[in-house]
Amino acid sequence: xxxxxxxxxxxxxxxxxxxxxxxxxxxxxxxxxxxxxxxxxxxxxxxxxxxxxxxxxxxxxxxxxxxxxxxxxxxxxxxxxxxxxxxxxxxxxxxxxxxxxxxxxxxxxxxxxxxxxxxxxxxxxxxxxxxxxxxxxxxxxxxxxxxxxxxxxxxxxxxxxxxxxxxxxxxxxxxxxxxxxxxxxxxxxxxxxxxxxxxxxxxxxxxxxxxxxxxxxxxx
Ligand code: ADP
Ligand code: MG
Numbered sequence: 742x743x744x745x746x747x748x749x750x751x752x753x754x755x756x757x758x759x760x761x762x763x764x765x766x767x768x769x770x771x772x773x774x775x776x777x778x779x780x781x782x783x784x785x786x787x788x789x790x791x792x793x794x795x796x797x798x799x800x801x802x803x804x805x806x807x808x809x810x811x812x813x814x815x816x817x818x819x820x821x822x823x824x825x826x827x828x829x830x831x832x833x834x835x836x837x838x839x840x841x842x843x844x845x846x847x848x849x850x851x852x853x854x855x856x857x858x859x860x861x862x863x864x865x866x867x868x869x870x871x872x873x874x875x876x877x878x879x880x881x882x883x884x885x886x887x888x889x890x891x892x893x894x895x896x897x898x899x900x901x902x903x904x905x906x907x908x909x910x911x912x913x914x915x916x917x918x919x920x921x922x923x924x925x926x927x928x929x930x931x932x933x934x935x936x937x938x939x940x941x942x943x944x945x946x947x948x949x950x951x952x953x954x955x956x957x958x959x960x961x
Contacts, residue, residue, distance in 0.1 A: 742777040746934050747904060752805035753957075754791045765791035767957030768805065773904075778930040781947035782953030787899060789938040790835075790908050792954065796936065797906045798826050802946045810903075827852070829933075831897030833907040833926065838888035839881040845888075846877040849896045860899070867899045868892075872927060887918030894925050903933030910937065911944050919944060 754766040765788045773779055773796075777826050781789050791866030794800035796807055798814050807814045809829070814822060826832075831852075838846045845863060853860035868874050871891045881889055890910060897905060907926050923944045929935050930949075939945050 743777070745772045746775045746777075746810065747773040748808040749792075749796055750806045750808070752792070752795050752802050752807065754788075754795055754800065754842070755803040764788075766795060766802070769957075769959045771796075771952070771959060772843040773934045773936065775933060776930055777950060778927055778935045778936070778948045780948035780951045781936070781944065781954060781959075782940065782942065782951065787954040788957040789954050791957075792959065793832075793906050793936065795940055796828050797832055797904075798822050799832065813865050817939055828900070829842045829903045831900070831902035831905045833890075833893050833897045833905070835909040835912050837893045837913070839889060839892060839930045841943075844878045844880055845873060845884065845892045845895075847891055848881070849899050852896045853900060863901070864895070864899045871895050878903075885918075886919065887914050889919045890914055890918070890922050891925070896923060898929060898953045901927075901932065905932075905935045907935070909939055911939065911941065916943075923947075 749769055749771045752766055752769045753764060756763045757764055757766045769792060783789050795802050801815050817825065846868065849868060850860060868877055871894060873891055873895060876884060876888060905926060910926060911922055914922060925949050926935060926937060937945060945951060
């Protein structure tokens with residue numbers, strides 16, 4: 742069995758509004774191994790996005806820990822956690838959030854951790870791989886849904902993250918574009934690991950491990 746690269750232990754996210762408490766994530770244990778493509782399915786509101794936010798350091802758990810390699814991520818002060826996320830993680834959001842006033846290439850460069858010529862080269866390279874090289878100077882309003890989502894994948898991967906998180910990355914795409922985007926995302930598992938949330942089992946066909954979420958609980 743390959744080594745564990747990312748691990749959630751008794752992970753919880755509790756939302757409290759007045760006297761009402763909701764466990765978006767309810768004491769979840771998960772181990773993600775090197776090279777693993779993990780799929781997460783589950784009904785709307787079951788806590789899939791919340792789990793991805795906790796594991797990727799976008800949100801702090803109310804209980805439990807996330808261990809990335811040997812680091813207890815949520816013990817890190819905010820600037821250190823941000824640095825780790827920027828360097829080692831990539832995140833593809835459900836909606837292709839792009840800056841409307843920037844070109845596709847500039848949008849990809851937004852996530853470049855160090856900037857400079859090396860980042861520009863990496864951005865060109867990944868856009869080439871994603872079939873976006875001829876669209877680099879286009880603004881988002883002149884791109885199709887599939888092209889926009891591929892720009893988001895390029896932005897999440899140009900710095901060669903070790904772990905790629907994707908939250909329903911194909912939700913706004915037709916089947917053909919969805920499959921193309923999933924193929925790209927799945928290919929990144931060899932760098933470290935890939936975690937994908939989807940409603941559509943067809944998009945997770947190739948995953949190594951499939952989890953289901955219900956009311957904040959994670960089950961195989
Ligand atoms: P999914 O991605 O599976 O649709 P989410 O992780 O977005 O689920 O949400 C899980 C649960 O947490 C839901 O019951 C949702 O209403 C609740 N929730 C999400 N965000 C908030 C918030 N900011 N405040 C209060 N409750 C929230
Ligand atoms: Mg969600």
